[in-house]
Amino acid sequence: MKVTIKDIAHKLDLNxxxxxxxxxxxxxxxxxxxxxxxxTAKEMGYRPNVIARGxxxxxxxxxxILMPDIINPLFGEITTAIIETANExxxxxxxxxxxxxxxxxxxxxxxxxxxxxxxxxxxxVSDESGLLLEQASVPVxxxxxxxxxxxxxxxxxxxxxxxxxxxxxxxxxxxxKTGILHGPINSSAGLHRRNGFYKAYKEHSLKHDKSLLYLGxxxxxxxxxxxxxxxxxxxDCDSVLAGNDxxxxxxxxxxxxxxxxxxxxxxxxxxxxxSFSHLPQIQLTTVKQPKYSIGRxxxxxxxxxxxxxxxxxxxxxxxxxxEPELIVRKTTCNQIQS
Amino acid sequence: MKVTIKDIAHKLDLNxxxxxxxxxxxxxxxxxxxxxxxxTAKEMGYRPNVIARGxxxxxxxxxxILMPDIINPLFGEITTAIIETANExxxxxxxxxxxxxxxxxxxxxxxxxxxxxxxxxxxxVSDESGLLLEQASVPVxxxxxxxxxxxxxxxxxxxxxxxxxxxxxxxxxxxxKTGILHGPINSSAGLHRRNGFYKAYKEHSLKHDKSLLYLGxxxxxxxxxxxxxxxxxxxDCDSVLAGNDxxxxxxxxxxxxxxxxxxxxxxxxxxxxxSFSHLPQIQLTTVKQPKYSIGRxxxxxxxxxxxxxxxxxxxxxxxxxxEPELIVRKTTCNQIQS
DNA sequence: TTGAAAGCGCTAACAC
DNA sequence: GTGTTAGCGCTTTCAA
Numbered sequence: 001m002k003v004t005i006k007d008i009a010h011k012l013d014l015n016x017x018x019x020x021x022x023x024x025x026x027x028x029x030x031x032x033x034x035x036x037x038x039x040t041a042k043e044m045g046y047r048p049n050v051i052a053r054g055x056x057x058x059x060x061x062x063x064x065i066l067m068p069d070i071i072n073p074l075f076g077e078i079t080t081a082i083i084e085t086a087n088e089x090x091x092x093x094x095x096x097x098x099x100x101x102x103x104x105x106x107x108x109x110x111x112x113x114x115x116x117x118x119x120x121x122x123x124x125v126s127d128e129s130g131l132l133l134e135q136a137s138v139p140v141x142x143x144x145x146x147x148x149x150x151x152x153x154x155x156x157x158x159x160x161x162x163x164x165x166x167x168x169x170x171x172x173x174x175x176x177k178t179g180i181l182h183g184p185i186n187s188s189a190g191l192h193r194r195n196g197f198y199k200a201y202k203e204h205s206l207k208h209d210k211s212l213l214y215l216g217x218x219x220x221x222x223x224x225x226x227x228x229x230x231x232x233x234x235x236d237c238d239s240v241l242a243g244n245d246x247x248x249x250x251x252x253x254x255x256x257x258x259x260x261x262x263x264x265x266x267x268x269x270x271x272x273x274x275s276f277s278h279l280p281q282i283q284l285t286t287v288k289q290p291k292y293s294i295g296r297x298x299x300x301x302x303x304x305x306x307x308x309x310x311x312x313x314x315x316x317x318x319x320x321x322x323e324p325e326l327i328v329r330k331t332t333c334n335q336i337q338s
Numbered sequence: 339m340k341v342t343i344k345d346i347a348h349k350l351d352l353n354x355x356x357x358x359x360x361x362x363x364x365x366x367x368x369x370x371x372x373x374x375x376x377x378t379a380k381e382m383g384y385r386p387n388v389i390a391r392g393x394x395x396x397x398x399x400x401x402x403i404l405m406p407d408i409i410n411p412l413f414g415e416i417t418t419a420i421i422e423t424a425n426e427x428x429x430x431x432x433x434x435x436x437x438x439x440x441x442x443x444x445x446x447x448x449x450x451x452x453x454x455x456x457x458x459x460x461x462x463v464s465d466e467s468g469l470l471l472e473q474a475s476v477p478v479x480x481x482x483x484x485x486x487x488x489x490x491x492x493x494x495x496x497x498x499x500x501x502x503x504x505x506x507x508x509x510x511x512x513x514x515k516t517g518i519l520h521g522p523i524n525s526s527a528g529l530h531r532r533n534g535f536y537k538a539y540k541e542h543s544l545k546h547d548k549s550l551l552y553l554g555x556x557x558x559x560x561x562x563x564x565x566x567x568x569x570x571x572x573x574d575c576d577s578v579l580a581g582n583d584x585x586x587x588x589x590x591x592x593x594x595x596x597x598x599x600x601x602x603x604x605x606x607x608x609x610x611x612x613s614f615s616h617l618p619q620i621q622l623t624t625v626k627q628p629k630y631s632i633g634r635x636x637x638x639x640x641x642x643x644x645x646x647x648x649x650x651x652x653x654x655x656x657x658x659x660x661e662p663e664l665i666v667r668k669t670t671c672n673q674i675q676s
Numbered sequence: 677t678t679g680a681a682a683g684c685g686c687t688a689a690c691a692c
Numbered sequence: 693g694t695g696t697t698a699g700c701g702c703t704t705t706c707a708a
Contacts, residue, residue, distance in 0.1 A: 004684095053685080053687075056686055057688095343702070354701090368678090390701035
């Protein structure tokens, strides 16, 4: 049924180890036999069993990706870039999705390791899974997972700077009472973005009321609910710093329902710059993350570390910070713009 | 470093085959030793090497998913449902993305098979890869891949019915000159949707001008470009049947730019019902695909076929058709609605 | 109930 | 240059 090196060795009246050598371009076979082997291998439709190869070489040419979801286009695009880069390096990927569930994430970490992946890329949710990841026997690179003194490398957008940029923009537009509608409490990205925001406020000697901070989830529904709550409890609030674009979309939805025109009476700024944010009907002001670069850089870093490990070179955890970029569209100080 | 069954056999002064039996709940070990083995296995942090297990059992507990992209929320959601269902069955997934590139898709088919997957789920682009998939030695279930007499099962929304529903709606709204802005020529989904559309026209004894059909790609940019071309060449055109929601989003973008109000002066209907279509700023009329169900049904069907194969039962290719559903929002005959 | 041994498909060290 | 052999971690058949 499936052709193995033994089959082609048998056919050629050779020993199967010679076939292996020929196929892998290892020294120890005459050019003649090599050609013969390669040809008949093709003829017979031979495909190496990478599983068997992995068992002896301890290299599976496989990495694991742990994502909270891929519906959010941010993660969708990053994941796409990771897969693309992995493929270029002759790697395949296991994709695991936790749906923002801690236990599921932990299951995924175990599952992926049983599959003997050569490395792991993780956008992890909880501290517990961070700990688990630190104990992994293969290199790990995280996305937005830099807290305390991490034992593995991490890549992320400079969230503090991003929050700072957003605050500067909001302040320059004249907004003075900004509601912060963020994701879950344990989101390190959110924490850093808030820190940047508060820093800007401090620099301008402005005060920010703690009660203007609301935490929820990174989805449209949550954005909608949070906006509703915010405007009920703070009717004089004049703007929103959303945890990400998806939350901002929910905010926009609530404003539309209430007949509040974003950008004129009320400012909304998101984070990520997902592709839907630039639609003419949306025109969301946001802080852009270089999604494609993030995916590529994470993956390259992981492969560096995998290579180092194979060559016995020690890996030191790195932290790579990428530049955020303010994208001003129509949901903030539109009166000045147009 | 990594604990193997030999390690725990050594520690317990047992033969490693007994350990294997104990761990796999196979008969031939006393309850006493089984308990002992299981306990110490846990203590020592033993994790079975599924690669090695796969080599002997020929079961890798892994399936391959072939998708054209995951940025389009349609595929993102279907993929999520597939992964979820696979995980419930104790399976992991290799995700391959072709970016709508035929050669890449073929590479992916080869790569995935080398990894010895137990089955394949494919939304394939070209006929060539369809042929390749037919030769696979493992069960294959396709999404929207039913043409000629397929050798593998396929699940899809009833696209012909979907196209028919869309046409009926457009006709009932009073639109009489509908531009069809579809995806690539080789898209079987598009073909079926058009057939349904034409069928409805015929039933109403209406004629449809062939020059109103434009083919492009399944993305926003293409929708924008196609809309531009359509309105230039057919200024009297009163509506658009878009190949999918993403194309429709591009159409909406062009209309907005031209100051044409969708739903009032001009009708637009999409296909898929991606989550962004319901945003208050978009309110796209569309034909819904049951994305989540699709993912689950595909995966269950695949596991059925995998099980059958393992038990020596022959699989017969099935074709499962799911019901489309018209979702009327604001981009069609709004004057009547509101 | 337990142990011994073969073998999954492959790589690599060692002979010849 | 080629053949022989061991072994990766595991399951499974056959003896004991």
